[in-house]
Structure formats: C-alpha cells, structure tokens
Amino acid sequence: MSFDPATLVYNEAGLIPAIAQDAETGDVLMMAWMSAEAVSRTLATGRVTYWSRSRQAFWVKGESSGHVQELVDFRVDCDRDCLLLTIRQTGPACHTNRRSCFYTAVRDGDEVELMLPMT
Structure with a gap:
C-alpha cells in the first residue's frame, strides 16, 4: 500500500506536528510543523523540510545554517x-x-537549563 500525505490529519492551518528524534541516541531534538507538501518533499529528497509559520515558507532544515537533518x-x-x-x-x-x-x-518548581549552546 503506497503512502499518501493527504491521509494524514492536519490542523485548521493545514499543518501536522513533526517530532525530530536522533537516530543514534534516541534524543528528542525538536518539534516543528509540516504541511502535506513538506511531507512529500521530505520523503522525496531525504532532507527534512518543514513549514515555517513565521515566514510562511518551506524550511529545509540546515539550508542556511548547515545544521542538516x-x-x-x-x-x-x-x-x-x-x-x-x-x-x-x-x-x-x-x-x-x-x-x-x-x-x-x-525540577522542584524551578527551571533548570540542562545544556549550554554548542560552540
């Protein structure tokens, strides 16, 4: 059975939450939004593509930063x-x-930062 992105349940804005998890460590890295087209692009290219709500545009993770998924x-x-x-x-x-x-x-009612920015 082939996969059809139209069979997914999208919110009123036409988006679905996507959780990115590290394949080696299992760490949850981020959550972002995808449209049906972003899903299709991701599956076609192997490069994760999200929908940027602030820019109202497709966002290929790492395209400008080099931090590719x-x-x-x-x-x-x-x-x-x-x-x-x-x-x-x-x-x-x-x-x-x-x-x-x-x-x-x-933790115990206080916010605790667990990691520092990478250098």
Whole structure:
C-alpha cells in the first residue's frame, strides 16, 4: 500500500506536528510543523523540510545554517495526526545553538537549563 500525505490529519492551518528524534541516541531534538507538501518533499529528497509559520515558507532544515537533518525513518502515529522523524542531525537542532530544543527542565518548581549552546 503506497503512502499518501493527504491521509494524514492536519490542523485548521493545514499543518501536522513533526517530532525530530536522533537516530543514534534516541534524543528528542525538536518539534516543528509540516504541511502535506513538506511531507512529500521530505520523503522525496531525504532532507527534512518543514513549514515555517513565521515566514510562511518551506524550511529545509540546515539550508542556511548547515545544521542538516537527514531522514532515516518516517513514522505516523495511530491517530495519523502526529509524525515522528528519525534523523541524522548535523550540528545543533535548536536555533539557540543547542543540540536539542528541549534543554529546560522543571525540577522542584524551578527551571533548570540542562545544556549550554554548542560552540
């Protein structure tokens, strides 16, 4: 059975959340949004392509920064309303220059930064 991006469940803006996970470590690196066209482009090229809500444009991860995401595996959740992209990440995934966007923990009611920006 071939995959059709139109079978996914998109929000009212035509977007679906996509979680990027490191293929080697299993670390969750980031979450971003994809449109049906971004899904198609990602599957066709192997380079992860998101939809930038702020720029209203396609965003090929690493195109300007060099922090490329190479697709290893593409999974759809049971409700078809969320994606899991297993990737090979070059450099930091976060725009703050950290390896992951999930660098802040809440512990005993306090925010704790778990990682520093990469140099």
